[in-house]
Structure formats: C-alpha cells, structure tokens
Amino acid sequence: MPNWVEVGLRSLAGFVILFILARVFVRKPLGESSLFEFSIMASMAIIVAVGSIQLTTPIVLPITALAVLGILMFGVSLLSQKNKAFRSFFSGDGVPIIKDGKILEDNMKKQRMTTDDLLSRLRSKDVFQYADVEFAVLEGSGELNILTKQDQQPITPKILKQKVPPIKEPETVIMDGRILHEPLTTRGLNQEWLTTELQKMNANLENVFVAQVDEYGQLTFDLYDDAMQLTTPTELPLLEANIKKVQADLELFALDTENEEAKKSYQRCSKQMKQIYQTVTPYTKE
Incomplete structure (x- = not known):
C-alpha cells in the first residue's frame, strides 16, 4: 500500500474516532471545559496526529490509546455526576473573588489572578468599575461570573411592575x-x-x-x-388603531346623546374598550 494512502486512511480513522468521542462526551464549548477535559482532548488530538504519520507504529496502538482515554473520560464523567467530592477534585469549585462589593485579595493570590486580570475580566462583562459588583466568582472552568449591585442592574418590566405578554420561541x-x-x-x-x-x-x-x-x-x-x-x-398596527377608534367613537356618542341611560351605557363600553386596548397594545408592538 502506498504511504500516502495509508496516511489518508489513518487520518480518516482518527477523525471518525475523535468525532464520535466529541459527540458523545463533549457537549460544551472548549472554553468552558475543565482542565482535565481539555487535557484529554489535547492528548487525543496528538495521538491522532502522530498515529497518522508514524507509519512504523502499528495502527492498533494509537487506536488502543484513544480507546483507553475515551473510557477514562467516560468513567470520570460518570463518577462526577454521582459524587460531589470527585466532581470538585477534577473540575474544581467556584472561588469568590468579590463579595459584598469587596475584593478578596487572598483568594486572588491563591488563584494567581492579578489586578489587571480581574479588571480585564470585569470589562468583558461590560463592568468598568469593580465597585459596581456585588458578588463575583471564579468558576472551575476559569470563567468569572458576576452579580452587579441592585442599582446597577438593567431596568426590567418586573421592577417597574408592568405586565408583559409571554414570549414563545419563533x-x-x-x-x-x-x-x-x-x-x-x-x-x-x-x-x-x-x-x-x-x-x-x-x-x-x-x-x-x-x-x-x-x-x-x-x-x-x-x-x-x-x-x-x-x-x-400592517395587520397588528391596524388592529390597535381600530380598537382606539372604537373607544373614541363610544366617548363621542356618550357626549352627543341626551339619554342618560344610553350615556351610561356608552361610557361603560368606552371603559371596557380602554381596558381591551391596554391589554392588546403590548401584543401589537414589534
């Protein structure tokens, strides 16, 4: 068999194995992987690369190495799901970096995080002053998650006590x-x-x-x-405009009529249309 054909077949076999392992075991971005997961994936990639071009190495050897690493990754994943201590050992626990608005310098030193590193990670979260942070934790994956202070959080309809329509997936x-x-x-x-x-x-x-x-x-x-x-x-804006027009017409009818019973009826219907308008309006806004 020509060398280039053997290299191609080895590379194809390695690609298939890596693809299967990645689909089965890796379900998150590389940046969110733990140090152990990253090391295993890097080791697999190196084994595939070396096994593809080292034709003097029997193909069974790199395949065996990949199988062992795959089984090891599966075992660690299974035990991590069942045991908190085991999961903490391999993935690490979150370490508070800012608590109650105060920077925990001792924790930063233990994690070998510099002030520049902290400020840079805060800026990546759109926070440019550490004083705006109520709590920040350095996750086992190395990501810094933060909770800003109440007065620095975006205004939401819940804070304003406004009702908004539910949202479904388009x-x-x-x-x-x-x-x-x-x-x-x-x-x-x-x-x-x-x-x-x-x-x-x-x-x-x-x-x-x-x-x-x-x-x-x-x-x-x-x-x-x-x-x-x-x-x-134009369907939704037209619906909103028609409801508003009906309400205005009812108010006009109430002003024009001399019949007290009819006036009260028009006014009551106008109030109902106003309530309908207020209910429907959030749904007609794009």
Missing part, C-alpha cells in the same frame, strides 16, 4: 428558499397561508433566505436580494 418556516412544513404546522398554519402572506409583501418563495413566524402569527423574513424593498406588515 418558528422558522422557510430556510434557504424551502418551506419547513413541521414548524408551520406547529403554529397551526399551512402552506396556503404562508404563500398568501408572502404575496402581501411582494415576495417570492424562491427569493426568501429565511422566514420566521412569531408567537402572534406575524411573518418576518429575509431575502437573498437585499436591495429589494418589502411591504411593511
């Missing part, structure tokens, strides 16, 4: 110009509805790169031809 119904029927059915829609919506905005299916339907049934999409102008959807 369904991708077109991808690369092809209709995805399963997500479309999940939203209770069909191909005829989708075609009609595209026609309303002067778009052809073949020209649609990706399209999604949100929780309100609103269709948004991106075209291959970025220069093409699309018609803006």
